[in-house]
Amino acid sequence: AQKVTQAQTEISVVEKEDVTLDCVYETRDTTYYLFWYKQPPSGELVFLIRRNSFDEQNEISGRYSWNFQKSTSSFNFTITASQVVDSAVYFCALMPVGGTSYGKLTFGQGTILTVHP
Amino acid sequence: GAGVSQSPRYKVAKRGQDVALRCDPISGHVSLFWYQQALGQGPEFLTYFQNEAQLDKSGLPSDRFFAERPEGSVSTLKIQRTQQEDSAVYLCASSSDPALGVLTFGAGSRLTVL
Numbered sequence: 022a023q024k025v026t027q028a029q030t031e032i033s034v035v036e037k038e039d040v041t042l043d044c045v046y047e048t049r050d051t052t053y054y055l056f057w058y059k060q061p062p063s064g065e066l067v068f069l070i071r072r073n074s075f076d077e078q079n080e081i082s083g084r085y086s087w088n089f090q091k092s093t094s095s096f097n098f099t100i101t102a103s104q105v106v107d108s109a110v111y112f113c114a115l116m117p118v119g120g121t122s123y124g125k126l127t128f129g130q131g132t133i134l135t136v137h138p
Numbered sequence: 139g140a141g142v143s144q145s146p147r148y149k150v151a152k153r154g155q156d157v158a159l160r161c162d163p164i165s166g167h168v169s170l171f172w173y174q175q176a177l178g179q180g181p182e183f184l185t186y187f188q189n190e191a192q193l194d195k196s197g198l199p200s201d202r203f204f205a206e207r208p209e210g211s212v213s214t215l216k217i218q219r220t221q222q223e224d225s226a227v228y229l230c231a232s233s234s235d236p237a238l239g240v241l242t243f244g245a246g247s248r249l250t251v252l
Contacts, residue, residue: 025180054239064227064245065142066181071239112180116239121194124171124236128180 023048023115027129034103035137042098042132044113050074052118055089055096056126060110072096073118103136110134140164142244144230150250151220159215159247161230169236170213172205173229175246181229186236187213220251 024047034040046055057069070080072089080087084101100107110133114126143162151157163170168189173181174197184203186194189210198205202221207213217224227248231241 056239058243066229066231066241066243068240068242114180114239119237123193124169124186124231124233124239124241125183125194125197126181126239126241128182130178131180 023050023053023117023127025113025115025127025129027111027113027132029132030130031133031135033135033137036105037102038136039099039101040103040134040136042100042111042113042134044096044098044129046094046096046113046115048115048117050117054116054118056114056116057087057096057098058112058114058128060112060131062109066112069098100134103134105136105138108134108136142230142232142242144228144244144247146247147245148248148250150252152252153222154219156216156218157220157249159217159228159230159249161213161215161244163211163213163230163232164234164242165211167232167234167242168210169233170207171231171233171236171241172213172215173231173243174199175227175229177226184215184228188236217249220249222251225249225251 058066110131113129170187172184175181183197187207202218227246229246231243
């Protein structure tokens, strides 16, 4: 079984501040994918990034960056120079590779990010 | 269509009523998923279709929950004899390659059972 924990229930920042969303996970699978999805007020989850468990290289995409550390089972997400449009609920998720787990993601509880002008 | 479409967006049911929630996936996506999202929680997997075949229904919480996709496109999630604990947002997602875990979600159907 897998477990994903997002300890921060809510984070509130002022525009232009940097913010890091934490995610830790538990799995017995040796190969897995980790994800971040964003859920704006409209409700649909929007895919942000997928990382493979054997690729610990950090990734940067514009103002977004992700830090994957297998040794601590963490996959943290940093938004640099936050903007009001970043306000949303952010979910970390895990999916084992192969087997019968296609599309069967285990999500964390989510972190509500509010960016104030 | 351009995205995953779900209807109704909001549904209020009295306890004991049956409800049906519809999902219209992205055209050409053979894989379709239903997830349940309780208030303040992350989505939880319910069931998975590949075309019209239901390959995994391990997440359905009880035999009151039933999903179908008879022609491999539109799917319906049916809940019989609704209970208050069924109140949640029901999210549908589709994918062209579920092995990669990248799903396109709809906006969800919010069910409130009184």
